[in-house]
Amino acid sequence: MTDSGVLLIDKPVGITSFDVIRQLRKITRIRRMGHTGTLDPFASGLLIICIGKATRLSAKIINQNKQYSAVMQLGIKTDTGDSTGNKVSEKDFAEVKVNQIKKLVPEILKISEQIPHRYSALKVNGKKAYELARNNQDPELQPRQISILNFRFAKIELPRITYVATVSKGTYIRVLSETIGEMLNNYGSTVELRRTAIGKIKVEKAEKLASLNPENWRDKLFPLINIFSEFPQIEISEKEREDFRQGRKLGVDFPDVKDLLITCDNSVLGFGEVEEKILRPRTVIV
Missing domain, CATH: 3.30.2350.10 (Pseudouridine synthase)
Structure with missing residues (x-):
């Protein structure tokens, strides 16, 4: 079972964004979480909640349109x-x-x-x-x-x-x-x-708070790879996965880029930076 990932929540009118966090902490029994952009109490709509190690990726989501x-x-x-x-x-x-x-x-x-x-x-x-x-x-x-x-x-x-x-x-x-x-x-x-949307993620994909409970919330985690679909992406091997996790540099055939999404077996490992065919890990969530 994973204790890391992203939940899409359709915040109702009348509660704060932190009220959503407070309720989710009770449901998940996980304290390490945060939203990626405040909605005022009178507003409703999409909140992207990062849980566990996925909070390291919050800044990438906050910067999206x-x-x-x-x-x-x-x-x-x-x-x-x-x-x-x-x-x-x-x-x-x-x-x-x-x-x-x-x-x-x-x-x-x-x-x-x-x-x-x-x-x-x-x-x-x-x-x-x-x-x-x-x-x-x-x-x-x-x-x-x-x-x-x-x-x-x-x-x-x-x-x-x-x-x-x-x-x-x-x-x-x-x-x-x-x-x-x-x-x-x-x-x-x-x-x-x-x-109604953050980046390419629409509020229609979000969950109602009332529909979540301790038994089903993990089933509602949204694939991270879909959250970051607008970023350039590279898939690395299982062996390279361990090197990336340890923060080691990797040789890659990829043009220079500041924010490169790193995946392995279709799972997000984090972000790296490529310069002169060398990939340097920048944000690691595994």
């Missing part, structure tokens, strides 16, 4: 940027037209910088920004480089606008909704949010 389905409401500004916050301002949206909204897509796709929300978990001088905001302090947050890789409006029934966006790591959908509101000379607040 994410897809969200969001519902924003025009005309309302809240202190948190979403439906959980206090309303701080309102604005009439009668002048906003559907065609005007649809024409925003090219402009939205050009967004390359974003200032994280003051109600975020980013740390400022050792404290989380939202903790400072709750104490009526204004945390100084620096702009971050982001990418909006794909964007479409799925439904427009004013004052609500539903959109689907594929974004780079570190993009705040709450801030994106506010930005769309500003583009319309109005306010925008996120009222529903669902993460």
